Amino acid sequence: MNADGTKPPPPPPPSATADRIDPALRRLTFTLIVGALAVIFDTTIMSVAIDGLAGKLHTSLATTQWVTTGYLLALSATMPAVGWAQSVLGGKRLWIAGLGMFFIGSLLCAAAWNVQSLIAFRVVQGIGGGTMMVLMFTLVMQVAKGRNIGKAMSLITVPTALGPISGPVIGGAILHLGDWRWIFLFNVPFCLVGGYLAWRNLPADGPQPGTRTRLDAVGMLLLSPAIAAVIYGLTQLAGSDGLAGLKVALPLIGGLALLVGYVWWALRRGPDALLDIRLFRHRALASSTALVFLTGAALYGTMLLLPLYWQQVRGESALGAALLLIPTGVGALLSRALAGRYMDRFGSRPVAIAAFVLTFAATVPFGFVTASTSNLALMAVLFVRGVGLGGAMIAIMGAAFVGLEPQEFPAAAGISRVAQQVGASMGVAVLVMILQRASAGAHTPAALASGFGDAFWWSAAFTAAAVPLCLLLPGRPSPQPQVHNPTPAEESTEV
Known part of the structure; x- marks a missing residue:
C-alpha cells in the first residue's frame, strides 16, 4: 500500500517495456542513417554508371572499372582497423572523421579532370566509407546493449533497403539528364546534414580505460593486404582464363597466404590482434x-x-x-x-x-x-x-x-x-x-x-x-x- 492508503499501480507489462526501442537508440540510428545514405547511394548509383562514365571520360570500360575496383579495395582494406580506430578516437569523433573523408572524396571526385584522378579520389571515398559501414553497426549494438537486436537491426538496415530502390534510378536519371559529376555531388547534402546531426546527437565518448589503443601493425600489414588481394583477384576472374590466369591466381594465392599468416599471428596475439579471430x-x-x-x-x-x-x-x-x-x-x-x-x-x-x-x-x-x-x-x-x-x-x-x-x-x-x-x-x-x-x-x-x-x-x-x-x-x-x-x-x- 502507498502512504496514503491507496494501492500502488502494477508494474508495466513486459510487452510494453522489453520490446520498446529506447528513444536514444532511435535518435542515434536516424543520425547514422542520414550519413550512411551517402555511402549506400554512391555505391548503388555507380552500379549503373560505369558504362556511361567510360564514354564521357573517353576511355575504355576496362580502365573505367577501376573507378569501382579502387573504391572497393580501399573500402575493404580499411574495415579491419575500424575497431582499433574507435578505441583511440571514440565512436563520435571517428564517425565524423569517416563522414568528413567521404565528403572530401566526393568533392574531389566531382572535380576530377580525367579517369586516373577519379580513381585516386575514389580511394579517398573508400577509406571514409569503409570506416562508416563498420562503425554504424558497432555504435548501434553498443547503445542497444545486446537487447532487442532484431528491432535494432531493422532500424539500421534502412539504407540497405533504400539503396536498391533509389540509387540506380538516381544514377540513371543523372546520366540521362545531367553531367556525370552530379553522381558525386549528390552525396554532399547527406554528408553535411549527417555531419551536423552526428555532432549534435552522437554521445560524446573517447578512449575507454583498459581498451586497446596500440595498433596491431603486423596484423594490419597482413590482414588488409590479404583482403585487398583476394578481392582484386576475384574482380579479375571475369574475362580471364579463369583461376589459371596470372591476374587471378597471383593475387588470390598471395592474399590467401597473407590470410593464413594473419590467422597464425592473431592466435598468438589473442585479444590484442587487429581482429580477434578467437x-x-x-x-x-x-x-x-x-x-x-x-x-x-x-x-x-x-x-x-x-x-x-x-x-x-x-x-x-x-x-x-x-x-x-x-x-x-x-x-x-x-x-x-x-x-x-x-x-x-x-x-x-x-x-x-x-x-x-x-x-x-x-x-x-x-x-x-x-x-x-x-x-x-x-x-x-x-x-x-x-x-x-x-x-x-x-x-x-x-x-x-x-x-x-x-x-x-x-x-x-x-x-x-x-x-x-x-x-x-x-x-x-x-x-x-x-x-x-x-x-x-x-x-x-x-x-x-x-x-x-x-x-x-x-x-x-x-x-x-x-x-x-x-x-x-x-x-x-x-x-x-x-x-x-x-x-x-x-x-x-x-x-
Whole structure:
C-alpha cells in the first residue's frame, strides 16, 4: 500500500517495456542513417554508371572499372582497423572523421579532370566509407546493449533497403539528364546534414580505460593486404582464363597466404590482434559470418545480372532497368520490421530459414527467364525475393552479436562486414564469368537469355547452400529479466 492508503499501480507489462526501442537508440540510428545514405547511394548509383562514365571520360570500360575496383579495395582494406580506430578516437569523433573523408572524396571526385584522378579520389571515398559501414553497426549494438537486436537491426538496415530502390534510378536519371559529376555531388547534402546531426546527437565518448589503443601493425600489414588481394583477384576472374590466369591466381594465392599468416599471428596475439579471430568460438558469430558471405554473393551478384539482363536482352535503358529493380528494395524495406520482431521473439534460426527458403523460391524462376518473359511477372518475383533477402539480412547480421560482450562488438562488426564484402566480390566475379561463358557466341536475345538463365541458377545455388547453415544460428532467446523501478510512494513504504 502507498502512504496514503491507496494501492500502488502494477508494474508495466513486459510487452510494453522489453520490446520498446529506447528513444536514444532511435535518435542515434536516424543520425547514422542520414550519413550512411551517402555511402549506400554512391555505391548503388555507380552500379549503373560505369558504362556511361567510360564514354564521357573517353576511355575504355576496362580502365573505367577501376573507378569501382579502387573504391572497393580501399573500402575493404580499411574495415579491419575500424575497431582499433574507435578505441583511440571514440565512436563520435571517428564517425565524423569517416563522414568528413567521404565528403572530401566526393568533392574531389566531382572535380576530377580525367579517369586516373577519379580513381585516386575514389580511394579517398573508400577509406571514409569503409570506416562508416563498420562503425554504424558497432555504435548501434553498443547503445542497444545486446537487447532487442532484431528491432535494432531493422532500424539500421534502412539504407540497405533504400539503396536498391533509389540509387540506380538516381544514377540513371543523372546520366540521362545531367553531367556525370552530379553522381558525386549528390552525396554532399547527406554528408553535411549527417555531419551536423552526428555532432549534435552522437554521445560524446573517447578512449575507454583498459581498451586497446596500440595498433596491431603486423596484423594490419597482413590482414588488409590479404583482403585487398583476394578481392582484386576475384574482380579479375571475369574475362580471364579463369583461376589459371596470372591476374587471378597471383593475387588470390598471395592474399590467401597473407590470410593464413594473419590467422597464425592473431592466435598468438589473442585479444590484442587487429581482429580477434578467437571470437569464432561463438557459434552464432561463426555461422552468421558464413551466411553473410553467401548472402553477399547471392545479393550483389544478382544485382549486377538483373540490370544487364534488361539492358542486353530486353533493350531497356539504364534508367528503365533501374525502375524495374524497384520491387526488390520495396520488398526488403517492408520485411524489416516483421523480421526484427520475430527474431527477438523466436531467435535468428527460424527467421533465417524461412527467409532463405523464400529467397530461393523467388530466385528459381529467373533460371527459366527468356527474351519475352513478362516484366510484370518478373517484378512480382523480385518483390518476393526482396522480402526474403530483407528478412535474411536482419536475422543473420543480428545473430553475429548474440552472446558477445560489448567490448567484442567492434571486432564482430568488422568480421561481418568484411565477410559480406568478400562474398559480394566472389558472387559478382563468379556470376559474370558464368554469364560470359554461357553467352559466348550468342547473337540473338533468346541465346543471351539462356546464358543469363544459367547464371541465375548459380545465384539460386548460393541461396540454397545457406539454408542448412541456418540450423547453426541461435534459437529462441532466453527471456530478459524485467526491472521494475518503484515510485517514490512505493519507496516510502519499504522498511
